[in-house]
Amino acid sequence: GLYNSFDQNGQPVFGLLATDRPHQLKLQGIYDFAWGTTISANYYIASGTPLQTQASQLGIPFYPYGRGDLGRTPVFSQTDLYLQHEFRLGNDQRLQLQMNVNNLFDQKTVTGRDLTRWLGRINLSDTAFFAGFDTVAEEAKAGSNEDPSFNYDGGYGKGVTAFQGKRQIRFGVKYIF
Numbered sequence: 001g002l003y004n005s006f007d008q009n010g011q012p013v014f015g016l017l018a019t020d021r022p023h024q025l026k027l028q029g030i031y032d033f034a035w036g037t038t039i040s041a042n043y044y045i046a047s048g049t050p051l052q053t054q055a056s057q058l059g060i061p062f063y064p065y066g067r068g069d070l071g072r073t074p075v076f077s078q079t080d081l082y083l084q085h086e087f088r089l090g091n092d093q094r095l096q097l098q099m100n101v102n103n104l105f106d107q108k109t110v111t112g113r114d115l116t117r118w119l120g121r122i123n124l125s126d127t128a129f130f131a132g133f134d135t136v137a138e139e140a141k142a143g144s145n146e147d148p149s150f151n152y153d154g155g156y157g158k159g160v161t162a163f164q165g166k167r168q169i170r171f172g173v174k175y176i177f
Contacts, residue, residue, distance in 0.1 A: 003057040003060045003062045004061055004062045004063070005062075006062065006129070007063060007066050008055075008133055009132045010129065010131055013063050013066055015052075015066055015068050016067055018050060019049060020049060020050055021046040021047045021076075022047050023047040024047070025044070026042070027042070028040070028041070028042050028043075029041050036085055036086040037085045037086075038082075039082070040082040040083075041079065042082075043079050043080075045075065045076070046076050047075060048073035049072060049111075050068040051069075051071055051072060051073060051115060052069050053070060055117060056121035056122065058121065058124075064135035065135075070115070073110055073112070073113065075109075076111065077109070078103050079104045080100070080101060080102050081099075082099070082101075083098070084098045095176075098173070098174065099170070099171055100170045100172070101167065101168070102165065102168045102169075103164065103165055103167045103168065105167075106167040107164055109164040110163060113159045114161050116147060117147060118139045118144040119146070120143060120144025122135070122142055122144075123142060124138065
């Protein structure tokens with residue numbers, strides 16, 4: 001069905017898609033030292049993504065109040081670092097030691113929230129759905145309870161489904177001959 005393209009008033013849902021980040025900035029710098037060491041840093045910052053209340057009609061998710069009714073996730077930023085040192089071994093042979101650090105400052109920005117407000121699903125006919133209805137009343141009729149994790153009043157972890165990836169450090173060794 002087309003339920004996920006319409007709201008509770010039977011109107012088409014327009015607006016920002018779930019991955020919309022209208023403001024983004026990427027910076028990259030690299031420096032090669034004369035003694036064989038290279039350092040590189042990457043920085044990325046972007047607007048949060050839109051959040052919208054989600055309900056379920058016959059198992060198909062839809063946005064009863066349109067897109068973006070819950071605001072956005074927090075601003076996302078990340079700094080990555082890369083270090084490399086090269087040793088010349090003679091006869092065109094080289095040894096490179098590498099270290100790559102993603103999320104250098106181990107930021108834990110929220111990147112996802114629980115958008116499903118109710119634990120059940122609505123079961124309306126197509127005619128009733130597209131004529132418009134009150135989502136809260138229909139959820140109550142269906143015996144659906146409000147999901148306790150659907151909480152936007154603050155507090156660490158409330159309603160959170162995803163965080164920015166943890167700091168990762170990778171080491172590498174490369175022999176070039």
